[in-house]
Amino acid sequence: MHDDPTAHRPARAGLRFPVRTAVAAGAAAVLVALAAARGTGTTASTPPAPPAPPAPAAADQRGESSDDPPEGRALTPFDTRHPAVGRLDAHLLKAVQRAARDARRDGVEFRITSGRRSAEHQQRLLDEATEKYGSAEVARQYVNTPGKSAHVSGKAVDIGPTDADDWLVRHGSDYGLCQVYTNEMWHFELLTAPGGECPAQLRNAAG
Incomplete structure (x- = not known):
């Protein structure tokens, strides 16, 4: 006599739902963290402004x-x-x-x-x-x-x-x-x- 092939299906189905829930929750947490980071400007630092060119030398007044x-x-x-x-x-x-x-x-x-x-x-x-x-x-x-x-x-x-x-x-x-x-x-x-x-x-x- 063979085992009932449907005997373990409820158990497997019950395992899948918690995994999906955990993945969804993790993704949501990441999105929230990213949104918060954007709000504080910490996702990417603003490149520093290039140094100002040196001031030109004063004109020679002797012409x-x-x-x-x-x-x-x-x-x-x-x-x-x-x-x-x-x-x-x-x-x-x-x-x-x-x-x-x-x-x-x-x-x-x-x-x-x-x-x-x-x-x-x-x-x-x-x-x-x-x-x-x-x-x-x-x-x-x-x-x-x-x-x-x-x-x-x-x-x-x-x-x-x-x-x-x-x-x-x-x-x-x-x-x-x-x-x-x-x-x-x-x-x-x-x-x-x-x-x-x-x-x-x-x-x-x-x-």
């Missing part, structure tokens, strides 16, 4: 003379934040920096006494020279016009002190740097390839 070396402080070839240095032609600046590093090994420090100039700055220098020497013709031997000055285009640099000039006169061509005028041992331009030969010097800025 057209902003490329003047700062009073009381000599510029080096590495003071690129100053317009007189930072706005030099990139190839010229790189050559001067290389030379400065090598000169330092010989105990010689480069200083930039004048670098890139605005056209207004150059004209002011020419006017001052004209007043000093009494004529524009004589002044032009020392200060070029804004339209011809390599300082205005950022392709000339004046180096000091004298021992640095002397070092660069002797070694400048190794970096492509050449003294341009015989009456200005401090004025250098990038006029040849490194290791090349510098062109003949001009008598003065007037040519």
Whole structure:
């Protein structure tokens, strides 16, 4: 005689209902917890706001003379934040920096006494020279016009002190740097390839 196949069905049915009830209750609890969390803003943290950009530097009140070396402080070839240095032609600046590093090994420090100039700055220098020497013709031997000055285009640099000039006169061509005028041992331009030969010097800025 076989067992009655329906003998255990009520027991199995009775087990299923408590499981469904427990699952439903658990889901409800999760939903309640999520809703409460949303209300308190703890489900996801708000990403932090990006940092504010730095405030722009105050404008230089010197206007057209902003490329003047700062009073009381000599510029080096590495003071690129100053317009007189930072706005030099990139190839010229790189050559001067290389030379400065090598000169330092010989105990010689480069200083930039004048670098890139605005056209207004150059004209002011020419006017001052004209007043000093009494004529524009004589002044032009020392200060070029804004339209011809390599300082205005950022392709000339004046180096000091004298021992640095002397070092660069002797070694400048190794970096492509050449003294341009015989009456200005401090004025250098990038006029040849490194290791090349510098062109003949001009008598003065007037040519």
